[in-house]
Amino acid sequence: MHPALRAATSPHGVLMRSAALERGCDDDDIRAALRSGELWRIRAGTYAWTRHWDSLDQRGRHLMGVRGVVLKAETDVVVSHISAVVLHRGPLWELPIDLVHVTRPDRRGGRRAAGVVQHRGVLAESDVVVVDGLEVTSTTRTALDVLALHDLEHALPVLDDFLRRGLTSTAALEECRRRMDSWPGTLSADLAIRLSDGRRESVGESRTAYCLYLGGVPRPTPQWRVLDARGVEIARLDFAWPDAGVWVEFDGKEKYLKHRRPGESVVDAVLREKRREERIARLTGWRCIRIVWADLFHPEALAAYVVSVLRGGPVHAGRKSA
Template sequence: MIEHLVDDLGVVLRRDLVAAGINDTAIGRLLRGGVLVRMRHGVYALTSLWSVAGDRQRHLMLARGVMTLYGDDVALSHSSAALAYGAPDWRVPTDVVHLTSLFAVGERTQARVRHHQGTCRVQDLSRFEGHWITSPLRTALDAASILPREPAVCVLDWFLRKQLVTAAEITEALTIRQDWSDHLDLVLKSSLARVGSDSVGETRSRLIFGDLGLPEPVLQMEVHDTSGHLVGIVDFAWPEHGVIVEFDGAEKYHRYRRPGETIEQMVMREKRREDRIRELTGWAIIRVSWADLANPAALRARLQRYLRPAAA
C-alpha cells in the first residue's frame, strides 16, 4: 500500500514513489488497478480521494502537486491562489493551475500549468503550506485580471468581505501597476467591487441591478425596533423608495442556521424576521433567487414598479 507516501490531500509525486522503490512499471499497475489517478505528468493522487472530490478540490490537489514539483522557483497565483485562500469558485476555470515565476521565466501553458511572468515584490508574496503564494492583494487583482467581469467581481468582493484587502489598498495597487496591459480592465472591475456583498448571489444581484439601470442600493442595512434592538440585516435596501430585496440562496440558510436547528425551523425564523421588518418599516420586501438572475428582463419588470422613477 502507498497511503504512507501521499500527503493530506492524497497527492504524491512520481519522484517520491520511485524513491520508495515503486518504479514506473509498478506505478502503471497502480494506475490500471484504480489505486492512483494521474493528474499531470509526474503528479498523482489516490483515486479514492480524487473520485469524491469536486472541481474545486481537484484543482487544489493538482495545485499542491505542482507546487511540490516546482518548489520555490514559483508562487501559486491568480485564480489558483484565490481558490487556495478560499475565494468562491463560481465560473472560475479549474482545469489549469496558475503559477507566477519568481525568476522571469517566459509565459507558457503546458501540462495543465499556466506559467505567468510578472515582477513580484517582497510584499507580493506569502508562505502557504510550505510554498510561495501571491499575497491576498496581488492575488485578488491577478485573479480578477484573467476572469470575466462577474466572477472577477465575486472574487474581489470576497477578499473585501474577509478583510484580506481593503478598497484603499486596491486603489493604491492599481496606481502602481498602471503600465500593466490589464490596467484599464482591472480599474473597471475593481470599481464594481463593494464591501457588503456576502455571497456570490448577492454580488451577481448587485451587478445585474446596475446593468438594469437601477439606483445603487444600500448594502447590509440594519433594521432596529423602537427600543434600538437589532431585528435584522437586509441584503439590499432603497430607503428613498421603501424597498428591500433579499437574495434567497441556499448558502444563506446554511450560513445563518443555528446549532441544532432544522432547515424548517430556520425558514420559519427567517419568515418571522421578515414579517417584523415589514411591520417596522412598512417597506416592500422582494425575494430574488438564482432563477431570477437568469432572467434579468423579468427581474427588471418585477422591480420596476417599486423603483420606477430611477429605472425609467
C-alpha cells in the same frame, strides 16, 4: 505494491514519479499500483492514492494538482490567479479550476501545457505570501489577477469576499492597481474596485449588485440594520433604498438549507423567513423585493422591475423569473 511508494508520498498526499524513483521504485511499480486501482494519476508524473483522492471535493483535488505542479517545477513558481483563489478559500462561481495557474518570478512564463498555465508578471515582495506551505499571490494581487482573466461579473464575488473577510482593503487594491495599470487585461480594475463592497455576504448578493449596476439602478445600501423600538437590531437587509422605502432579499439555497436552525425543516425555514419579512414591513413600512438565482440571468428585466418598484410600482410576490 512496492512498499516504498507509500514512503515516497509527500505529507500532503502527492506522489511524484521522481520521488518514487529516488526511493528505488520503477515505472512498473507505478503502473501496477495504477492497474490495481490503489493509485490515481493526476497528470503525467503526479499521482495520489485513490482512497484519499475520492475523499476530496473539487477544491481539494485542485490543490493536490497545485502541489504536484510546484513539486515538479524546475524553477521558482508562485501559485496565482484561479489557483490562488482556491488556496485563499475564495468563491469559485463559474471560475474554471481544470487548469493550475502559476506565475514565474523570472518573467519567463506565458505558456500553457499539460493542464498548467505559466503567467509572466512582475511580483512585488508584498504580492507573495505563504499559505499551507505554498508561495501564493496575496489576496489583493489575486483579486486583480482574476480580473485579468475573467469579466467583472465573475471577479466581483472574489473582491467582495476578500474585503468582507478582511483579507484586503480598498486602499490596498488601489495601490496594487496603480502598479498594474498598464498591464494587459486590467482595464476593468478601477471599475471593479469602485463596485466592490465587503458588506455583501454571498455570490448571489455580489451578482445582484452587478445586475443592478448594469441596469442603472441607484446603488443600494448593503446589510441595512433594522432596529426595533428599543434600538435593538432585529434584522439586516441584503440591500435597501431607505428613501424609497424598498429593500431586496436574495433568496439563495443557503438561506433555507445551510442556515436552517437545529430540527428545522425547509418549510419551517421558509415560514420563519416570511414572518421576518412581515415584522420588518410593520416596523419600517417598507416593501420587499425577493430575488432568486434565476433572476440574475436576466439582468435587464430584473433592473427594470426594481426601478419600477422604486418609483412606486407594485411588488409582484408571485412573479416568475424572465
